[in-house]
Amino acid sequence: xxxxxxxxxxxxxxxxxxxxxxxxxxxxxxxxxxxxxxxxxxxxxxxxxxxxxxxxxxxxxxxxxxxxxxxxxxxxxxxxxxxxxxxxxxxxxxxxxxxxxxxxxxxxxxxxxxxxxxxxxxxxxxxxxxxxxxxxxxxxxxxxxxxxxxxxxxxxxxxxxxxxxxxxxxxxxxxxxxxxxxxxxxxxxxxxxxxxxxxxxxxxxxxxxxxxxxxxxxxxxxxxxxxxxxxxxxxxxxxxxxxxxxxxxxxxxxxxxxxxxxxxxxxxxxxxxxxxxxxxxxxxxxxxxxxxxxxxxxxxxxxxxxxxxxxxxxxxxxxxxxxxxxxxxxxxxxxxxxxxxxxxxxxxxxxxxxxxxxxxxxxxxxxxxxxxxxxxxxxxxxxxxxxxxxxxxxxxxxxxxxxxxxxxxxxxxxxxxxxxxxxx
Numbered sequence: 370x371x372x373x374x375x376x377x378x379x380x381x382x383x384x385x386x387x388x389x390x391x392x393x394x395x396x397x398x399x400x401x402x403x404x405x406x407x408x409x410x411x412x413x414x415x416x417x418x419x420x421x422x423x424x425x426x427x428x429x430x431x432x433x434x435x436x437x438x439x440x441x442x443x444x445x446x447x448x449x450x451x452x453x454x455x456x457x458x459x460x461x462x463x464x465x466x467x468x469x470x471x472x473x474x475x476x477x478x479x480x481x482x483x484x485x486x487x488x489x490x491x492x493x494x495x496x497x498x499x500x501x502x503x504x505x506x507x508x509x510x511x512x513x514x515x516x517x518x519x520x521x522x523x524x525x526x527x528x529x530x531x532x533x534x535x536x537x538x539x540x541x542x543x544x545x546x547x548x549x550x551x552x553x554x555x556x557x558x559x560x561x562x563x564x565x566x567x568x569x570x571x572x573x574x575x576x577x578x579x580x581x582x583x584x585x586x587x588x589x590x591x592x593x594x595x596x597x598x599x600x601x602x603x604x605x606x607x608x609x610x611x612x613x614x615x616x617x618x619x620x621x622x623x624x625x626x627x628x629x630x631x632x633x634x635x636x637x638x639x640x641x642x643x644x645x646x647x648x649x650x651x652x653x654x655x656x657x658x659x660x661x662x663x664x665x666x667x668x669x670x671x672x673x674x675x676x677x678x679x680x681x682x683x684x685x686x687x688x689x690x691x692x693x694x695x696x697x698x699x700x701x702x703x704x705x706x707x708x709x710x711x712x713x714x715x716x717x718x719x720x721x722x723x724x725x726x727x728x729x730x731x732x733x734x735x736x737x738x739x740x741x742x743x744x745x746x747x748x749x750x751x752x753x754x755x756x757x758x759x760x761x762x763x764x765x766x767x768x769x770x771x772x773x774x775x776x777x778x779x780x781x782x783x784x785x786x787x788x789x790x791x792x793x
Contacts, residue, residue: 532653541612552598566742578605693725703779
């Protein structure tokens with residue numbers, strides 16, 4: 370009973386209060402309603418343009434009703450204008466633009482026997498492979514020793530036959546002790562590993578921090594011993610968090626991970642020797658340097674060859690785009706699995722056909738092609754891109770995800786990425 374009476378009494382009280390306030394302000398209300406009001410007069414300078422625009426709209430409507438061909442032309446022009454605006458809005462000024470890694474972020478990755486397409490056009494501009502930008506010289510330079518026992522990662526530099534300590538970082542390792550054996554055992558492997566990929570923060574979920582380096586676990590020793598699993602990374606953590614035991618990865622403070630990345634850059638081929646030595650006094654005494662040099666040299670040479678060939682693939686794709694040849698352009702895509710911006714291949718092709726018909730000229734310039742991931746079946750390339758058409762000019766960066774198809778590569782995904790963060 371009370372639950373019914375309470376709301377009724379509150380309503381009656383508010384009703385009475387509204388009536389009282391209206392009675393008290395009756396003179397001001399009456400004066401407001403009595404004052405004259407009218408629409409403002411249109412300025413004379415605006416009258417003529419308004420009449421001209423109205424007449425043009427009326428003529429356009431009549432033409433569309435009478436002539437179907439003209440109506441189709443109008444619709445195509447409007448759609449082309451929409452696509453142009455859409456392209457401009459895709460300019461990558463946003464902090465996040467790419468697909469995120471799942472909780473177990475990467476599959477086992479190998480750099481052996483990678484299948485590559487032969488070049489169709491002259492090669493695109495490459496990031497210089499011996500520069501500090503990419504750190505892909507075959508000479509042993511920077512390497513890391515990660516000691517699970519003391520939870521410490523050492524960064525060392527080899528020069529003139531001597532190794533010296535560059536920096537060291539606290540780290541967390543797998544929840545369980547011992548050598549990793551199978552997927553999901555929450556152990557960190559021990560052995561000789563190499564960085565074979567890098568992902569940026571906009572490609573990750575927050576628990577991985579600002580970036581990750583991908584290690585080539587399982588390596589040949591692991592496979593011979595029957596060890597399996599994958600997804601062993603060097604990564605960070607949630608913003609402001611302290612590294613905690615992992616599922617097998619090496620986790621650093623975010624600030625330390627950024628410092629490490631400032632030395633390694635892309636990091637491809639950097640050795641990471643993981644050990645479990647309680648009383649390690651000199652990390653430089655751990656590695657077999659002849660092994661490090663030989664394995665790293667083979668890996669980097671393979672990476673550089675793949676880099677060159679995939680840059681040629683990108684150049685061919687660029688040429689087909691500039692030629693506005695939809696059939697040639699389509700040959701660079703995996704039409705069965707392609708997804709981008711919520712579109713499958715049919716939707717993407719329809720958009721590109723409209724764009725190709727709408728512009729007389731399209732110019733695309735690709736620079737600084739970087740191969741950030743490579744396996745037997747997949748690859749990821751990133752590059753800077755300049756796009757210019759009759760009415761649009763855009764500069765940005767792009768990421769292409771590719772899948773091997775026989776002896777060729779096909780694009781399975783295409784996204785704009787932050788220009789400043791996109792190219793390591």
